[in-house]
Amino acid sequence: MSNFLYNFGNQLSLFRLIFICLFLLNQGNAYASVVLSSILQQRDSVEVMTVVDSPPEFEGGMPAFYKYIGKNFKLPATCRESAISGKVFVEFIVSEEGEVLSPKIIKGLEMAYPLEDGRLHPAVKAYHEEMLRVFSHSPRWKPGTHEGVARNARMQLVVVVCLG
Template sequence: MKRLLLSIVTLIIVQFASAQANTTMIDDAPYNYEDVEVRPEFPGGMNQFMDFIGKNFKMPDYEGYGGTIKVAFIIEIDGSVTNVKVVKDLGDGTGAEAKRVVSISPRWSSGEFRGKKVRVLYELPIKIASQG
């Protein structure tokens, strides 16, 4: 009888602990840029962000015909840029260079959802013109 009671209590504690862990992971998940009420913003706005990318992107020896690189990243609650990943790469180092440039971005203003600062997922397309 004591073993049965101990097993039930242990099961309840494990269920409670796993429920807490799931809630934390869901609350910590980033929101899509389009879904937040207050969108994160680069200092000076989007035109300044495009200028920042243009000034800092050093074109590698690219032999292709041009196209679009896509880089996804998270704007954290404090405005820092993390988890930079190349979603679409044109090759010849273009994706790595895009990742480098986005990684050195200054802090953004934070995004908000329902009055609370949240992490926001942003996907940036960078167009590369043909070199030849």
């Protein structure tokens, strides 16, 4: 019973903290947003390093990784009619086990192909989704190390798009 009360108390404390942060956020306080973000990251995540002694490596190096992308990227039908080109910046985490986790487009083709109503062009959306699929299914990498220990490491890569 005491374990239940302890867990309930922790959940209640977290709820109160989130409520306070949301209240402050509603008041226009940017600090509350940072605090809430920090709390949720600490609760849900593991340490991810952006600077390591030895960065993660794809077996065969970056030329092999770009070859993997070229071989596995299936051009979506909506992209075939559109001659799109540009650079896509992809951020992802290489885990301590070498898995590619949480890929996301940090800067894509949306600025080069905007629609008047602010929506994402269907070809650009399909291209981004396929790029994320390919990154998500990447073979394991050699993980990055810091002080001789394998670490989760954040990476950013640029993929040049030339479909014209």
